[in-house]
Amino acid sequence: MAGNTFGQLFTVTTFGESHGPALGCIIDGCPPGLALSEQDIQTDLDRRKPGTSRHVTQRREADEVEILSGVFEGKTTGTPIALLIRNTDQRSKDYGNIARSFRPGHADYTYWHKYGTRDYRGGGRSSARETAARVAAGAVAKKWLKQQFRTEITAYVTQIGTQEIRFEGYEYIGQNPFFAANYSQIAELESYMDSIRKSLDSVGAGLRVEARGVPVGLGEPVFDRLDADIAHAMMSINAVKGVEIGAGFGSIAQRGSEHGDELTPEGFLSNHAGGVLGGISTGQDILVNIAVKPTSSIATPRRSIDIDGQPVELATHGRHDPCVGLRAAPIAEAMLALVLMDHALRHRAQNADVRVDTPDIARR
Amino acid sequence: MAGNTFGQLFTVTTFGESHGPALGCIIDGCPPGLALSEQDIQTDLDRRKPGTSRHVTQRREADEVEILSGVFEGKTTGTPIALLIRNTDQRSKDYGNIARSFRPGHADYTYWHKYGTRDYRGGGRSSARETAARVAAGAVAKKWLKQQFRTEITAYVTQIGTQEIRFEGYEYIGQNPFFAANYSQIAELESYMDSIRKSLDSVGAGLRVEARGVPVGLGEPVFDRLDADIAHAMMSINAVKGVEIGAGFGSIAQRGSEHGDELTPEGFLSNHAGGVLGGISTGQDILVNIAVKPTSSIATPRRSIDIDGQPVELATHGRHDPCVGLRAAPIAEAMLALVLMDHALRHRAQNADVRVDTPDIARR
Amino acid sequence: MAGNTFGQLFTVTTFGESHGPALGCIIDGCPPGLALSEQDIQTDLDRRKPGTSRHVTQRREADEVEILSGVFEGKTTGTPIALLIRNTDQRSKDYGNIARSFRPGHADYTYWHKYGTRDYRGGGRSSARETAARVAAGAVAKKWLKQQFRTEITAYVTQIGTQEIRFEGYEYIGQNPFFAANYSQIAELESYMDSIRKSLDSVGAGLRVEARGVPVGLGEPVFDRLDADIAHAMMSINAVKGVEIGAGFGSIAQRGSEHGDELTPEGFLSNHAGGVLGGISTGQDILVNIAVKPTSSIATPRRSIDIDGQPVELATHGRHDPCVGLRAAPIAEAMLALVLMDHALRHRAQNADVRVDTPDIARR
Amino acid sequence: MAGNTFGQLFTVTTFGESHGPALGCIIDGCPPGLALSEQDIQTDLDRRKPGTSRHVTQRREADEVEILSGVFEGKTTGTPIALLIRNTDQRSKDYGNIARSFRPGHADYTYWHKYGTRDYRGGGRSSARETAARVAAGAVAKKWLKQQFRTEITAYVTQIGTQEIRFEGYEYIGQNPFFAANYSQIAELESYMDSIRKSLDSVGAGLRVEARGVPVGLGEPVFDRLDADIAHAMMSINAVKGVEIGAGFGSIAQRGSEHGDELTPEGFLSNHAGGVLGGISTGQDILVNIAVKPTSSIATPRRSIDIDGQPVELATHGRHDPCVGLRAAPIAEAMLALVLMDHALRHRAQNADVRVDTPDIARR
Helix, strand or coil: CCCCEECCCCEEEEEECCCCCEEEEEEECCCCCCECCHHHHHHHHHHHCCCCCCCCCCCCCCCCEEECCCEECCEECCCCEEEEEECCCCCCCCCHHHHHECCCCCCHHHHHHHHCCCCCHHHHHHCHHHHHHHHHHHHHHHHHHHHHHCCEEEEEEEEECCEECCCCCHHHHHHCCCCECCCCCHHHHHHHHHHHHHCCCCECEEEEEEEECCCCCCCECCCECHHHHHHHHHHCCCCEEEEEECCHHHHHCCEHHHHCCCEECCEECCCCCCCEECCEECCCCEEEEEEECCCCCCCCCEEEEECCCCEEEECCCCCCCCCHHHHHHHHHHHHHHHHHHHHHHHHHHHHCCCCCCCCCHHHC | CCCCEECCCCEEEEEECCCCCEEEEEEECCCCCCECCHHHHHHHHHHHCCCCCCCCCCCCCCCCEEECCCEECCEECCCCEEEEEECCCCCCCCCHHHHHECCCCCCHHHHHHHHCCCCCHHHHHHCHHHHHHHHHHHHHHHHHHHHHHCCEEEEEEEEECCEECCCCCHHHHHHCCCCECCCCCHHHHHHHHHHHHHCCCCECEEEEEEEECCCCCCCECCCECHHHHHHHHHHCCCCEEEEEECCHHHHHCCEHHHHCCCEECCEECCCCCCCEECCEECCCCEEEEEEECCCCCCCCCEEEEECCCCEEEECCCCCCCCCHHHHHHHHHHHHHHHHHHHHHHHHHHHHCCCCCCCCCHHHC | CCCCEECCCCEEEEEECCCCCEEEEEEECCCCCCECCHHHHHHHHHHHCCCCCCCCCCCCCCCCEEECCCEECCEECCCCEEEEEECCCCCCCCCHHHHHECCCCCCHHHHHHHHCCCCCHHHHHHCHHHHHHHHHHHHHHHHHHHHHHCCEEEEEEEEECCEECCCCCHHHHHHCCCCECCCCCHHHHHHHHHHHHHCCCCECEEEEEEEECCCCCCCECCCECHHHHHHHHHHCCCCEEEEEECCHHHHHCCEHHHHCCCEECCEECCCCCCCEECCEECCCCEEEEEEECCCCCCCCCEEEEECCCCEEEECCCCCCCCCHHHHHHHHHHHHHHHHHHHHHHHHHHHHCCCCCCCCCHHHC | CCCCEECCCCEEEEEECCCCCEEEEEEECCCCCCECCHHHHHHHHHHHCCCCCCCCCCCCCCCCEEECCCEECCEECCCCEEEEEECCCCCCCCCHHHHHECCCCCCHHHHHHHHCCCCCHHHHHHCHHHHHHHHHHHHHHHHHHHHHHCCEEEEEEEEECCEECCCCCHHHHHHCCCCECCCCCHHHHHHHHHHHHHCCCCECEEEEEEEECCCCCCCECCCECHHHHHHHHHHCCCCEEEEEECCHHHHHCCEHHHHCCCEECCEECCCCCCCEECCEECCCCEEEEEEECCCCCCCCCEEEEECCCCEEEECCCCCCCCCHHHHHHHHHHHHHHHHHHHHHHHHHHHHCCCCCCCCCHHHC
């Protein structure tokens, strides 16, 4: 397969460039009978949308989604669901310099060398704008998972640059521009982000992604383990440089007697595993951490070369997120939803008739 | 696809259980004309082999590989290469207790719930013994990559439990039982590991995986980015709980002006990206860190339940690695080789005729 | 994979229903640098378009294609190419009867039982209208093949109902409403088709599909043989019930001394193989025959049942092709183009460096 | 994927050459809990085995299968099932002439041009010996289908060369060396085959492949239709040149009023569709016809060229089937079983919860 399809049974194929006419996706493999409207998808798209606070890019996109197929009389039919989002704010401008130079930290250099050509307008296909299609597809997966298993998927920002953010409650995530599960540090974070922006620089971010209500048994060892597919999904998000499941890098210094989660008839006593053992879900919460690098587009001048190999100095002006990780929460949620739904279908294919005497997928 | 195939064009499908008659794999998609003998594969198998020091499991396996197909007159023919490794040291013993209970930190619980049955002998399919097949397949990929691009892949242990290991030189990696690029701390590590073993416990490990001589242009955005496929590959290894590319989690606290690698006509000035930009290789070294959790099989008694949900206390006696991460280096190398080779073929499919005026895959 | 993606490296994922807002596809894996405009695609779409003569359905569709992504400054970029065709003539009408009954010979019965629901408007996803997306994608493959290898793909109708059509020249194919390589029988065919239509019935058709200028070496045995993938492609077209390669069913009665094509230094002396030996192209013309069943929608009343299992009598009035095979030529060409292009990329992945002393893909 | 894997969820990856040490396969995706022993597989292997009458090749192969993994305590575990068949009768001989020449009708020419090398011993990978692995895998699928749905799959020879064979009863198929559902023509067929063999020539064969007890709803339109995947499967068998579903090529001359199968509350009144409508199974019998070309290896001298392009005359002596189609019945059954099982799992993935008020997969 070419690289723009995600999943095996619930597949999402995306298309679109930052400054092209539109972007979107085809979802193939969605079970029939799921109630689905544009509004179900729009809600998540709006969470990801640019221009919602001064701490994110000021590009104004309606990000309005149109369902082109696969839904009849308000329900999915089992046929492909095509979703279309027209671009509306692709400002025409002079790209002269960018068109011929490689911005540090960007995909300019690699796209040019891979394809021998590139759409340099706003990063083309490598722009994070592409993730709108993922969020749209993820909304469908989220709805199905919730309906089938009451699965809830939540992501929030745990660190911005050097500022660690205390967890104070899920209810705060939607109440600040930082996707932070916190209320007491928001003012502080606002001034931190203002200072970053004023210094013409950017910072990275850390996020936590969680799923509750996950059936036991999802994951297809030895290669398509649930955790391996989660790692693939997360690392496929623009700017992500690290992924942890459960104790993650902390498990290096742990003893086996500490790390291995004990079991009692009432359930697990801890969750260092992050909800996955042997590549298969345990039914506990899925716990994932990801690291997002600082935005590469900054107004501070930097050294680079052009397509002829000549040295240039580049500063990226324009509308950019000073911390691209801030908008990563709905994207990470979407990707986790895609993984879980795909694996729920894969599990069902092989094991529809499995029945064992403990809570499992068959009983939820 | 069921979950035991890795790769898209250079595919590896593995089989085999810890205590079954054999394990092995089929490699499909290897280009014709590669000189290949059993010895090419045996060398890496011997590096992974158990029983080579007192710090690893004392199970004695010859791990001798037989090429069953796909090689004619010493060269690959382009047809599937089947590799077979017979198990020779599957001690028969009474599994009574383990057969009906779920060892903490192990896949027992999840295999049972997923499949409704499991081969409990030595962990069955979930045993790290399965990775012998990966190492065998990886040896083929390594040889091809070296021949085509002079690519060199190296992994070494950077931390054991709480002990960080200084990098002192690649030449030391093969000279100690810890796959450490170090000579001055070895005695210290020996006593540390002895103390872990004596305390009937285990520890985790951190590893560094690197590739040098990687062509520019490998990776298929937006989902099958090179870094995403590396994350998938690494997290698919038993016990791995975290993956970083380049600066990894450290990039959260970095500024954009620090993280984004500047370019000059002589090349990149730094490598925070870890050799991947926009999901495509830059031609710089690929830099990966992984975290391996402590071995779950320990002789310290732990609480669990049996298949009827009744509480039990379990201690795992027998032949186990006190730090399973110690043998992960050849496995991680193999997985990185599989990713790179698969992507080299994928790139070639789409871009065989691309020629640009800078060093790229076409020129190597 | 869910079933709406065709190909492995040059993948086409289609969407859309007969009476939904739009249909289209995403092409993923098209090499960069191919000059491509909407007009390149429109030409083939117009050949397939309904309403062009009295012998085909009178539905009026502009079938105008829009390229949404993957093309920049007139050339493909190597990123996904999304193609959109809006439906414009989905007449609203009362589907009451059809909505609850299963038309004989149609997919109504099977879609209902498979999905538990169906879009009954004009056949929904099972309508041959879906093939517009295939023709659009096929036009891209045709262009690339022509540019790379001078490959030419041609299909024509060889039989309509009981009327066999003599081959009189490729130049006549576009000059009659039957896609016949013939000029002397056209008047006769016109009256034959008029009589079929007046009798409120329909007939089947036979087609020949040919490719000239095919490189040696395409096909990936043992399962993804070129002929096997051609059979898959052809049988995936609505209403196709049979596929032959080369001598086809005629080869049953042949002797080996007749069937096996002899070779001389000047080339093959015959082509009973149809251009494929051992599942790999020989470089000779690819020769395929397909059988298309008679249109199932006829105005003659027929017995059936409704979704409650009660007997009904159904006659399908409205706009239908009296011989659906008449419009199959551009579709069959498109499917053959998709197969050949996909296999050209697959071959290139594995064998880019193969050089042998006879004409092969590497030299064209 | 490279080309040696068949299926999406129930995948079979085969390996092995005619004169290599062994052949076999890995089955991945078999549901757990299926009782399975070597004897289940051996029965079908013995039906395909060479040397059972004077009308087939006299090569003596035990074709004894060993299960290497995936079965524990007599039942499948859901992990990969590896099957191994050692070659025992690879006579060493001088291949001098064949090694450098291309036998007419054989894959010699195309393998050489595709791979730049080939294993010329007995045809290497292109030998029909490879189908032993398919038959072994098919036996597993057959057993599962029978247990789940009471599906029965049967193939028989309907024509040998110019001799059409009357259907007289399924019970006769195993009672003659021709896989003929006939007893009255056997003597005649014996002398016909003797005459072919004495004339140093070969003939083609026609086969019928049928499945009874197929659930409604199998098939994934628009590309992975059940009939399309059957066509792919059949055409992937060595020497097959044509595939028909239901009325096949006969449907060209049919009227719509004849072809479209009418429905009553008691069921379908005919089966011109061959058990598939819109690419999805109807629950009727699946009816398939295939054409097998005459064996290319004949003792009559024929013109060809060598690898230097020089003219040669070749006659193939040795152990060859005078009608390779005679042994195709178990192979065709195996391939149909693989398709049906794969689609049963695919259907189950997407539609496990579909319940409608008519007989469907959920009720069987």
